Amino acid sequence: MFDLDAISTCLSTSACVVNQVTSGLIIGMLLFLVASGVTLIFGVLHVINFAHGSFYMLGAYFAYTAYQITGSYFLAAAFGALGAGVAGVLFERLIISRVYGQNVLMQLLVCYAFILITDDLVKVFWGAEYLAMGIPPEFRLPPFRIAGGFVPPFYLFLVAVAVVIGIGSLLLVGRTRFGKIVRAAAINPSMVSALGIRVPVYFALLFGYGCILAGVAGALAAPVRSMTPGMGFGILVESFIVTVIGGMGSITGAFLAAIILGLTRSIGSVGFPLFVDGAMFLIMALVLIFRPTGLLGQGQLR
Amino acid sequence: MNVLLEFRRDFLLAIAGLAVLLLIGLGVDHPWPRDFLTSIFAYGLLAMSLNLLIGFTGLVSFGHAAFFAFGGYTFGLLLQSTGFTGAMGAWSVPVAFVAAAGGTALYALVIGAICVRLSEIYFAFLTLAFQMFLYSLIISWVDVTGGDQGLMGGIPRPEFLGVDLSNPYDRYVTCAIVFVACLMLLRVVTESPFGYTLRMIRDNPTRTAFLGVNVFRVKLISFVVAGAVAGVGGVILALFTSGAYPEWAYWAQSGEAIFMIMLGGLTVFLGPLLGAVLLRILNDVVQSYTTHSEIVIGIVILAVVLGLRRGILDFIRDLWVEREQSSLRRAADDTSRSAGGEAGR
Numbered sequence: 001m002f003d004l005d006a007i008s009t010c011l012s013t014s015a016c017v018v019n020q021v022t023s024g025l026i027i028g029m030l031l032f033l034v035a036s037g038v039t040l041i042f043g044v045l046h047v048i049n050f051a052h053g054s055f056y057m058l059g060a061y062f063a064y065t066a067y068q069i070t071g072s073y074f075l076a077a078a079f080g081a082l083g084a085g086v087a088g089v090l091f092e093r094l095i096i097s098r099v100y101g102q103n104v105l106m107q108l109l110v111c112y113a114f115i116l117i118t119d120d121l122v123k124v125f126w127g128a129e130y131l132a133m134g135i136p137p138e139f140r141l142p143p144f145r146i147a148g149g150f151v152p153p154f155y156l157f158l159v160a161v162a163v164v165i166g167i168g169s170l171l172l173v174g175r176t177r178f179g180k181i182v183r184a185a186a187i188n189p190s191m192v193s194a195l196g197i198r199v200p201v202y203f204a205l206l207f208g209y210g211c212i213l214a215g216v217a218g219a220l221a222a223p224v225r226s227m228t229p230g231m232g233f234g235i236l237v238e239s240f241i242v243t244v245i246g247g248m249g250s251i252t253g254a255f256l257a258a259i260i261l262g263l264t265r266s267i268g269s270v271g272f273p274l275f276v277d278g279a280m281f282l283i284m285a286l287v288l289i290f291r292p293t294g295l296l297g298q299g300q301l302r
Numbered sequence: 303m304n305v306l307l308e309f310r311r312d313f314l315l316a317i318a319g320l321a322v323l324l325l326i327g328l329g330v331d332h333p334w335p336r337d338f339l340t341s342i343f344a345y346g347l348l349a350m351s352l353n354l355l356i357g358f359t360g361l362v363s364f365g366h367a368a369f370f371a372f373g374g375y376t377f378g379l380l381l382q383s384t385g386f387t388g389a390m391g392a393w394s395v396p397v398a399f400v401a402a403a404g405g406t407a408l409y410a411l412v413i414g415a416i417c418v419r420l421s422e423i424y425f426a427f428l429t430l431a432f433q434m435f436l437y438s439l440i441i442s443w444v445d446v447t448g449g450d451q452g453l454m455g456g457i458p459r460p461e462f463l464g465v466d467l468s469n470p471y472d473r474y475v476t477c478a479i480v481f482v483a484c485l486m487l488l489r490v491v492t493e494s495p496f497g498y499t500l501r502m503i504r505d506n507p508t509r510t511a512f513l514g515v516n517v518f519r520v521k522l523i524s525f526v527v528a529g530a531v532a533g534v535g536g537v538i539l540a541l542f543t544s545g546a547y548p549e550w551a552y553w554a555q556s557g558e559a560i561f562m563i564m565l566g567g568l569t570v571f572l573g574p575l576l577g578a579v580l581l582r583i584l585n586d587v588v589q590s591y592t593t594h595s596e597i598v599i600g601i602v603i604l605a606v607v608l609g610l611r612r613g614i615l616d617f618i619r620d621l622w623v624e625r626e627q628s629s630l631r632r633a634a635d636d637t638s639r640s641a642g643g644e645a646g647r
Contacts, residue, residue: 042423048423048426048427095604095608098608099607099608103362103422104362104422104423104426105356105362105560105564106607106611108362108364108426108557108560109557109560109561109564109603109607110603110604110607110608112557112560112561112600112603113599113600113601113603113604113607114600115557115600116554116596116597116599116600116603117596117597117600117601119596120594120595120596120597120600121597123594124594233553237430237431237434237553240427240430240431241431244424244427244428244431248423277434277435277438277439277442278435278439281431281432281435284428284431285416288416288420288424288428292419292420292424
């Protein structure tokens with residue numbers, strides 16, 4: 001089960017290192033986008049969005065359909081992201097806002113119901129079979145050769161988009177008026193609303209933004225991964241591991257943890273393909289034993 | 303003394319309940335009530351044991367079905383191994399049963415020791431993560447578990463002490479006895495001083511710790527008992543389906559169990575069992591009308607959670623308590639009014 005020789009031979013050839021690191025990075029970046037949405041929503045609203053994976057799935061399927069209609073991947077990605085965001089705002093207004101401050105059980109259950117409904121709706125509209133979008137023509141270019149390894153242009157695009165969005169999220173929360181209001185409302189919503197700010201609107205917008213992040217991840221994943229109803233749950237569990245390792249509420253922590261997990265997955269698949277999931281849980285258990293709040297977590301959004 | 307009297311009443315009720323179950327199962331000629339009730343035994347134990355964590359200890363576990371699957375797979379794998387049945391002979395079934403329950407308890411001890419220290423959200427996460435770990439193990443370890451096909455080929459059930467579990471009547475009686483015995487165990491645990499310590503931890507862990515209770519140990523014991531009972535539920539389902547399937551370890555199974563608790567009521571002992579019955583009936587009815595049953599189930603969950611905001615038995619109990627209180631208040635008002643009237647006269 002453990003082939004450590006395979007890992008060491010891979011690590012000693014630059015081509016293999018480049019290939020594994022790039023595939024690790026794209027896994028990590030998708031995880032980061034989903035996990036940063038989870039962590040933002042938790043940091044501000046103190047709600048664990050167990051349905052977050054559904055917005056990733058919706059992003060992918062919306063992008064797929066938009067791509068079929070328009071033929072342009074960029075339009076498709078924008079449509080996937082915005083569609084997931086709109087769905088997120090609706091979900092927050094109609095359902096989640098009714099369980100704010102209630103126990104975790106209520107939040108869990110409404111999210112469970114939402115997952116059941118969206119998975120089944122996806123089956124109604126797109127069917128239960130695996131769908132593949134394929135690499136869009138914009139990116140059907142010869143791969144870059146870096147140190148003997150091949151790197152498809154779409155991978156670079158994916159990583160660049162994720163990094164830009166990550167920095168954008170940090171700036172949005174840390175530097176803008178929107179971020180200041182949201183952070184203040186996270187600590188004392190009644191005080192903020194006493195200042196004449198409509199807190200529910202900001203909460204809904206933040207929730208929608210978190211869902212846009214998941215939708216972007218779905219739209220970016222659509223060309224490189226196959227789509228299936230229920231695809232949201234796998235990435236949800238992994239993004240939870242990322243948020244736990246990185247520390248709830250910390251975007252930088254999520255970035256760090258996503259890269260660690262992405263590399264573990266891609267390099268682990270060389271040496272112990274069956275135990276990659278196990279290795280992720282092992283890392284999580286170790287982090288929780290030595291740093292129960294995660295690598296960069298402080299229990300609050302800062 | 304009072305506690306003992308209460309237990310004697312519960313014990314008599316359990317015997318009566320068992321008698322009713324046996325009457326239904328053996329008296330009706332059709333297999334349907336037997337099959338329906340056996341699946342209720344399995345899922346009922348899953349939901350009731352999870353409620354020991356959620357309703358009594360305040361631990362919202364989202365990975366409880368892992369123990370359900372663990373029990374079922376351990377039982378099935380042991381009986382399918384020719385080495386085991388060869389060594390145990392006629393005692394294979396009872397030994398496999400004890401090994402499945404004990405093995406699940408051990409597994410719950412390991413998982414619980416890691417998870418129980420964490421606060422509610424981290425706890426829910428981590429139990430979910432461990433459950434998905436078990437699920438991926440079952441799916442990927444095809445040589446042993448049969449992967450996504452499940453444990454195929456049936457489970458051999460050698461006769462022991464004159465009990466032949468391949469006979470549907472013997473199987474039903476055995477499952478009913480095991481089920482009622484597990485309910486009694488859960489009842490004893492929840493009504494004992496230990497059970498009241500659990501409620502205390504649920505309501506205020508800090509104060510409980512100040513009273514000198516080792517909160518970690520008490521929570522862990524509760525976690526292990528709940529895990530073992532869920533494992534027995536898995537054994538019953540493995541006996542019933544003559545196999546074991548990876549869906550038992552899938553997250554949706556845990557979600558379903560939580561919904562059973564929520565639907566039936568989490569503050570009344572038998573609430574989760576009612577929830578299990580209602581959900582099975584709902585499932586059967588919806589599936590006979592549409593293939594997209596998940597949409598309907600999801601909408602029902604939303605209606606119950608957002609509309610009723612508590613389980614059915616919780617709702618009835620609250621109504622009851624309210625009526626008692628208002629009649630007490632009315633009685634108090636009457637006496638004070640008549641007392642006031644006398645003073646004025």
